[in-house]
Amino acid sequence: MLNIGVIGCGAIGRDHIRRLHDLVPGAEVVACADYFQEAADKVAAQYGIRAYASGEELIAAPEVQAILITSSDDSHAGYVLEGLKHGKYIFCEKPLALNAADCEKIIEAELKHGKRLVQVGFMRRYDRGYAEMKRIIESGELGAPLMIHACHRNVSQGPGFKTEMGITNVAIHELDICRWLLGDEYKSAQVLKVRQSSLSNKGYDNPQIVLLETQNGCRIDVEVQVADGYGYDIQCQVVCEKGTINLPDPYAVVKRANATRSFPILTDWKDRFIEAYDIEMTEWVKSVENGKLTGPSSWDGYVACVAGDALNNSRGKGVFLPVETIEKPELYR
Amino acid sequence: MLNIGVIGCGAIGRDHIRRLHDLVPGAEVVACADYFQEAADKVAAQYGIRAYASGEELIAAPEVQAILITSSDDSHAGYVLEGLKHGKYIFCEKPLALNAADCEKIIEAELKHGKRLVQVGFMRRYDRGYAEMKRIIESGELGAPLMIHACHRNVSQGPGFKTEMGITNVAIHELDICRWLLGDEYKSAQVLKVRQSSLSNKGYDNPQIVLLETQNGCRIDVEVQVADGYGYDIQCQVVCEKGTINLPDPYAVVKRANATRSFPILTDWKDRFIEAYDIEMTEWVKSVENGKLTGPSSWDGYVACVAGDALNNSRGKGVFLPVETIEKPELYR
Amino acid sequence: MLNIGVIGCGAIGRDHIRRLHDLVPGAEVVACADYFQEAADKVAAQYGIRAYASGEELIAAPEVQAILITSSDDSHAGYVLEGLKHGKYIFCEKPLALNAADCEKIIEAELKHGKRLVQVGFMRRYDRGYAEMKRIIESGELGAPLMIHACHRNVSQGPGFKTEMGITNVAIHELDICRWLLGDEYKSAQVLKVRQSSLSNKGYDNPQIVLLETQNGCRIDVEVQVADGYGYDIQCQVVCEKGTINLPDPYAVVKRANATRSFPILTDWKDRFIEAYDIEMTEWVKSVENGKLTGPSSWDGYVACVAGDALNNSRGKGVFLPVETIEKPELYR
Amino acid sequence: MLNIGVIGCGAIGRDHIRRLHDLVPGAEVVACADYFQEAADKVAAQYGIRAYASGEELIAAPEVQAILITSSDDSHAGYVLEGLKHGKYIFCEKPLALNAADCEKIIEAELKHGKRLVQVGFMRRYDRGYAEMKRIIESGELGAPLMIHACHRNVSQGPGFKTEMGITNVAIHELDICRWLLGDEYKSAQVLKVRQSSLSNKGYDNPQIVLLETQNGCRIDVEVQVADGYGYDIQCQVVCEKGTINLPDPYAVVKRANATRSFPILTDWKDRFIEAYDIEMTEWVKSVENGKLTGPSSWDGYVACVAGDALNNSRGKGVFLPVETIEKPELYR
Known part of the structure; x- marks a missing residue:
């Protein structure tokens, strides 16, 4: 024990x-x-x-x-x-x-x-969907990965939530999972401001778009929303040379009623990746x-923070900023 | 002209x-x-x-x-x-x-x-979905057809609509399309009574289940509803030896809102097969x-009526009745 | 421990x-x-x-x-x-x-x-999909249940597998889950013979169609295949007065490649309900x-066997046979 | 006539x-x-x-x-x-x-x-999917539009196809449809270079990512591929304040075979929008x-060209360039 x-x-x-x-x-x-x-x-x-x-x-x-x-x-x-x-x-x-x-x-x-x-x-990384995506990428059956299109959407934002936290607390999951999926490291990063959603708090940038470039030249875009008004919705598509793969929507009963075929979307983040x-x-x-x-590892936590810092520093600058880490210690290879 | x-x-x-x-x-x-x-x-x-x-x-x-x-x-x-x-x-x-x-x-x-x-x-027969299903069946890529599971659901029933009309006016589309898909003819038929839906008129049998057996031994079941309360919904699955094919749901914009991923279901039958x-x-x-x-042809109209008559005659009898036609004239071969 | x-x-x-x-x-x-x-x-x-x-x-x-x-x-x-x-x-x-x-x-x-x-x-009964279906049925939001359309498909059949085992070993899962979903008991049962799939062993009835009627008048049809040639595929749709609900397909990565959008289907039954x-x-x-x-409970195991016996006895008879149990002991209520 | x-x-x-x-x-x-x-x-x-x-x-x-x-x-x-x-x-x-x-x-x-x-x-603009998306946006039921995520993927590129044509001949459809959907005009544009797919011709930039900002502050990203290796695939998601809407995949028969549930993807662009x-x-x-x-109108053709020119001029510059048109003549209002 x-x-x-x-x-x-x-x-x-x-x-x-x-x-x-x-x-x-x-x-x-x-x-x-x-x-x-x-x-x-x-x-x-x-x-x-x-x-x-x-x-x-x-x-x-x-x-x-x-x-x-x-x-x-x-x-x-x-x-x-x-x-x-x-x-x-x-x-x-x-x-x-x-x-x-x-x-x-x-x-x-x-x-x-x-x-x-x-x-x-x-x-x-323990989700069966992401794990299967990594397996497919590494199998090479679809050729080299080229791009990731992702989005991270939360229903509503808490009080005191700042624009920077959209990166360091929310998009940080994508900052980890994208490099893990690709087996690649970030080279540069930029965050884009979007027309503000009226569902978000005044003065807060929501949504934001995260753009990343990797060492291998892959491009990643992540839509980040902290107040999407409809659900906790995580999407991820990896585009490879010969095809694409998508993170599945959760296992959910399909209903036909009221002139609508519908699948429930979770609203509580604790449920989405419960398994x-x-x-x-x-x-x-x-x-x-x-x-x-x-x-x-700590190294993974560190790299996500480095990328997050670059993104937050890029806000309003209109250019990509480099994502630069210390040299990777042997322990984490 | x-x-x-x-x-x-x-x-x-x-x-x-x-x-x-x-x-x-x-x-x-x-x-x-x-x-x-x-x-x-x-x-x-x-x-x-x-x-x-x-x-x-x-x-x-x-x-x-x-x-x-x-x-x-x-x-x-x-x-x-x-x-x-x-x-x-x-x-x-x-x-x-x-x-x-x-x-x-x-x-x-x-x-x-x-x-x-x-x-x-x-x-x-002119719907691109059914036509493609027939093409796949006839190509033989999935082996011989074995079964059809279908349903025909209408939103609500008009006044004066009788139980028999659920067969002769509603399920008649399935009576035609199933033999056309299979390239086969009916051998016997039986209709089953189901617990009555409270959305249907008093004294009317709704839903009904149509069972058919073909000359080749294929089995067909068709759920028939004239008051399903939610939409005009037509489903058809053909089960072959090596796999199944399904009639698609109509081309329809996907919405994510209100904790639901949804596709509209048509309610007016005129729209479902408009193309x-x-x-x-x-x-x-x-x-x-x-x-x-x-x-x-007239022959196709006739066969659908013969099967419909057998179904209506079988109501309450608890057995399959034969579906017997006159000999098929050369003109219709 | x-x-x-x-x-x-x-x-x-x-x-x-x-x-x-x-x-x-x-x-x-x-x-x-x-x-x-x-x-x-x-x-x-x-x-x-x-x-x-x-x-x-x-x-x-x-x-x-x-x-x-x-x-x-x-x-x-x-x-x-x-x-x-x-x-x-x-x-x-x-x-x-x-x-x-x-x-x-x-x-x-x-x-x-x-x-x-x-x-x-x-x-x-422990699957999140079935559990959610039961919750929806019992909530009454879709009105009373009327029908279940289900199918149980296995990839291939083992040696020595007999026709009766398609009921007692395979469809027995549906014999349990359907009455559990409906909160209802069986009244009569009939099995239908279908054109034999060439993928099944000689002399074996495959597929079979199981028909059940419940005390409340609900109708259930279950397609049973022990050699479908493509996967271990379990489908279940409950039709209620105001709409339908479907057991979901498993959580699985979506791929777009080779002119096809595809979702893997499991082939090993051990994986389908692993959670x-x-x-x-x-x-x-x-x-x-x-x-x-x-x-x-033992009672649940017993009822499934009683229904299975009625089905196997009905083979070739062309009529529904009653499903009759002993009186339910207090212990199991 | x-x-x-x-x-x-x-x-x-x-x-x-x-x-x-x-x-x-x-x-x-x-x-x-x-x-x-x-x-x-x-x-x-x-x-x-x-x-x-x-x-x-x-x-x-x-x-x-x-x-x-x-x-x-x-x-x-x-x-x-x-x-x-x-x-x-x-x-x-x-x-x-x-x-x-x-x-x-x-x-x-x-x-x-x-x-x-x-x-x-x-x-x-005549596709029922895009038309329905425009109707939903304009209805206001999902609040204001904020972003569009789109992709335009062709199977393979012809000889002599130049990088610029990925914008002026391919993405030009998105350059038109996005402003039409949003009822908005472009403010700035940038094209991003991506790791080259080995399926594309040497010296050609493929894929490319098109980024657009509108007068209202909406952000648009379009993945453009001229050699995706798998199909002619057009995707479009509009993200509004309260939810999202997606262009549907075409009406296509669903097949279950070979351990796969699959939907065909068209490969010939002439078929995708045939209706x-x-x-x-x-x-x-x-x-x-x-x-x-x-x-x-000519004006619509003109605006698409202006945006295309800005995109092609931005290549390699790392910044957004303005999209500037002449004043809109009364005739086109």
Whole structure:
């Protein structure tokens, strides 16, 4: 049994605790913490586990063997660095940090251990659809990949959501999955401003269009919406030399009624990749038991942040900016 | 120019007149008639053509070279026989007659002319979807056909609509298209009673299930609904030894909105096969000009009636009844 | 931890062992047995568990708390009765028995315990598609259910497969899921012979069409194929008064290539409902831990057998036969 | 009857002649001409019409009331100007001219007549899918339009096809249809270079990505491929504030075989919008008879050329270039 402590008892935190408790063999959630003590206490009572007064105390606790970080985005990097100090395995929800500089610190700290300790929550890699797309691309049956057309649409945006977060919190999933699908790295990036949707908050750029060019010359466009008014809708098409492949829409009952043939679209992001989350956690626990992480690494979290920074810097400039990373350490090859 | 007289100025009649006038080269509607004189007068005024006091007068008029019958079902056989007396080309909307006996009279009358003069309005044969299905079946690429699963659903039923009409007026399209698709003839038939839908009139059997067996042993099931509450929906799947083929849903814009991905379903039967109707009329006029009819014949109208009679006779009996026709005259081979 | 012994180390047995081992929290497979000793030994070696010389010994072993029966169909009833003798929890793959009489013995034996001990492997009830269909039907939003059109198609048939097994081993899934979806019971049943597919073994009736009528007057048709030549394809449409709902095709990457837009169809039945199997096992283990079974019961296994017997008896008779069960014991309500 | 002379007897020319002859009431093709005299002679013999030695002679012939230009792209502008000299109605296939300057000359010449004489062959406006999309956008039910994602893919490229022609001959359909759908005008444009597909000719940029910004701030991206290796595939999604709408894939029989559910994709561009071509010609002839053109105008042909020029000028520059037109004459409002 792997004893896990969870920092952050919000929606995604509670969902992961339920998942680890109900569905993941070999996992035992033994501790939790939250910025709001009551949130942690409530979860602790529900599961009969211990609530710690702070993430740092939880990390230091001897009973905690591995740490799951699902706290607010701005606290991720700090907890990861703290966890690394204690040499513990860490699963950190995306983003790994708010900017590339903090990711570099994490990489530096992890390198000292000479082994991977950190996994980042890019769960889409565990989705059967994306995995099959990668398999087809790598099989070469459709020739080389040339382009990706993607979109990431959320129903509505929370208060305080800033334009930059459309990139660093939302499109970051595409920033990871596109390079993973292509087996390629980014060369340049640009974000385009679009006529503002009246469903989005005043002063916020929504939608945005993300444009990326890869080292191999592939082009990627991602429509990013934080208030599309209709659903949580993730689309991805990879165009290869001989054909295209599309991420499927979710498995959903078809209805014919009211002069309409219809398929439901999910509205809660937690449901869209629920099976991927289940596999992600099961695989993470198994890989920790084996002492060898296999999921998305600090490096993956770092590259997504570098691309995100380039995109946010490009806003309003009308040109592509370079996406430049430090040299990739041997550990992540 | 082919001078056409139209008997019956209801919905389908007016639709065909518009079609012949606007879209069919070589056709000229010169006359009309209707049981309700005002209906004929209105159409006559709109198109600047002559309204006759009766179908019989229209048929006899020298200016009328060909006759289009779109009057009420019970009057079809009479007008067809009258047209045959005058040796004129006749396009008769389905059904050719209310029963097999009347169809036999028509065949007898037509045979005396030694050539085909009558075409029946089984327009689905001109639909690109059904035509492609027939092409695939006949190509043999999927092996021999084994079964057809079909459904014919109307939104709502008119007043005075009787259970038998669900077969003779509604399912009659399937009675024609299935044997045409399979290149096979019916051997036996049975209709099944289903729990009554509360959307249908009291005392009326709706839905009904039509079961047919062909000479080659193929099985056909057709769900027939005259009040499905949601749309005019025609489905047809042919199951062959190595695979299946389906009639497509109509060409229709896909919408994503309100947590739903949706395709509109038509509600008016006139729209579902509108392109097939256009082709049907164009081909009919062309074949009359060539002096050699190529569309569905009196024989096809007759066989559909024979099968319909067997189905209506089987109601409540719990067994399959034979579908027995007279010998097929050479003219229709 | 629930210590489970598995009888039957064939394809489905090994798949369930892998599942229990890798994915089901709280489950531990501790023993196995197989008619072919080597099969059991091989599995035992792979998982480091004990292979018993017979199912009976495994059932009697004190270390075995619950029994999973995945042996050949004709041995199911015997092992279930043996397990009941020992008062152990039993999960039995479908069919519960080869005929209704054996099911009645099981029910009798289970009733003596005053509680449910047996669950039958009708995993489709755990599929998200079927579950959503049931939810929609029961919500009443589409009015009362009227009909089910279904098909069950297997790629190819094994040697020695008999016509009757198309019902008792194949269509049995539909015999369970249809009454579950409708919340209704069968009244009569008839199987129709179809032109034989050349892909099926000589002398075997394939395809077959299953017709069922329910107490409420609903009609069900199920196309059953054991050698369709193209895939493992399960379709189900429920027609309600105001509309229809369809079981979705599986989540699958869409490809555009070679002048074709295509979706893969699975060919291995183990993959089609893989998520349902995962949930089924997880829920079963949980319900055993809670001491209260919630999944498909002996009664459900019995009713499916009764309907199957009626269907097999009806073959060639040309009429519907009644589906008659004993009175439903309180335990199963 | 409208007597039509056709200049250009290549694929599209012959297709239009067939269409006018077989399907368009009120049209009579009376003359043809082609740069290759034999091509014209062959068509003339087939239809029993007169072949002229040159386009100019055909245009001048008194028997020719209206001119259909389907010759090579570089000859379009010359013939249109010649036709305008004679004050005849002209239908010119796209593009109206090779560049904006020539279009301006045409506009100038047409303005002297004080009425529209020229229609440009942007047949997609007659497609039922695009028409329905425009209806939905204008209905406002989905809020304001924000973006268009489109792609235009051809199977293979002809010899001598230059990079610029990917814009002026291929993407020109999107350059017309997008502003028509949005009821908006272009503000700036940029073309992006993509990793070259090995299926395209050496030295040719394929694929290309067209980016457009409209006066209202909408963003448009169009993937342009002249050698996609799999089919003639036209996609278009309009993203509005509350949802999206997609151009449907063509009406096509669904097949289940060989472990695949598949829909055919057309490979010949003449088939994709065949119904739109039929309607286009029928409507053109009708509008000429009425003396009032209603289809795409010289202005529409001009704007498409202006946007195309901006795109071709932007190649390799890495920035958006302005799309600037002359003031729109009253005649085209």
